[in-house]
Amino acid sequence: MGRAPCCDRSGLKKGPWTQEEDELLVAYIKKHGQGNWRTLPKNAGLERCGKSCRLRWTNYLRPDIKRGRFSFEEEETIIQLHSILGNKWSAIAARLPGRTDNEIKNYWNTHIRKRLLRMGIDPVTHAPRLDLLDLSSILKPAAAYYPTQGDLDTLRALEPLANYPDLLRLASTLLSAPASASTTEQQMLLPWLIQAQMAQQVAQAPPRHATAADHQFMQPSSACQQMPGLVHANSAQQQHQDHMVACCGYAQLPAGYVDSQLDFVPPLMQMVSDTSNLQWSSPVTSSNNCNVGSGVSTPSSSPGAGRVNSASTTAFCANASNIDAIGADAAGLFDMHLSDLLDVSDYM
DNA sequence: AACGGAACCAACCGCTGTTCA
């Protein structure tokens, strides 16, 4: 025999809460505590179901709720956490004191998501969407073209390409000439370039054993999933494959999986390796610079010119090898370490 | 001033994992 029914659904009020109902609920909880939501409405004299009372309390009436607009730091934190946790609103809310999951979810859907889309960034994967970018237009000579703020935002998203002049030239050629590559290939180009830079950073990092904390991040990232086989893009990186395993989560894949993925290297990469004498060891300006994701920030929310965008670098850097660097960068802005902020072990 | 569309957000719905009789 199970429990008694939660509540008789008939006759219970729905819809917006009145001030009287709010006062009744607040007064009751202040006096008796939250206790059992099932019996609370009856004891408090409310004609609501317990679920409705709990929602009203947790999302609106709780005294520790912070109202008002989201700050820049909160917004950046949401983006960072979302890039790692996805739509785990409650997990994200747990890292933002005073904010509810519902509030964060609404803010994401109404503000951040739209802004990322405008910037040509997929709000689900946090990867640039080449189908939304018009590279040919933003690469026009400056003298003949006055860029809009949107173009400047897009340029920031393409900042990583600056480290690979050969790739930039190739990308601009490919992407401004639709006939030269299929849409699918175009969409795959930028993630590959980004992953190449990640791989370069991993290759340059001193070998170390993965820590327990590292394993928290060993789920295959979306970027890695989009780019199987990259670990073999350059034979010089083969010796660091174990780091790529840590980076991309291949450790969880069956033996031989990585090799088998060579069969799926997209034709575009074949074009790249055939035509551009690509050097994957192209200089990266900063050994600790995870700038591949710097364009994922939300420039329109940046409070001042010249602000370092490193706080937003998690979109492509939230992996075992880079998380410490991210935390160090973010700490400079927020006086906190991302490793502290992102204790995501509970959610992985 | 009136209208229509966009934006916003509180609240509901439905599902899932956990608890308990």
Add this chain to the structure above:
DNA sequence: GTGAACAGCGGTTGGTTCCGT
């Protein structure tokens, strides 16, 4: 061990407000 109810979560809806024409 079983099944019903609970608690919590993410997705969605619908009412309200804002803004441009």
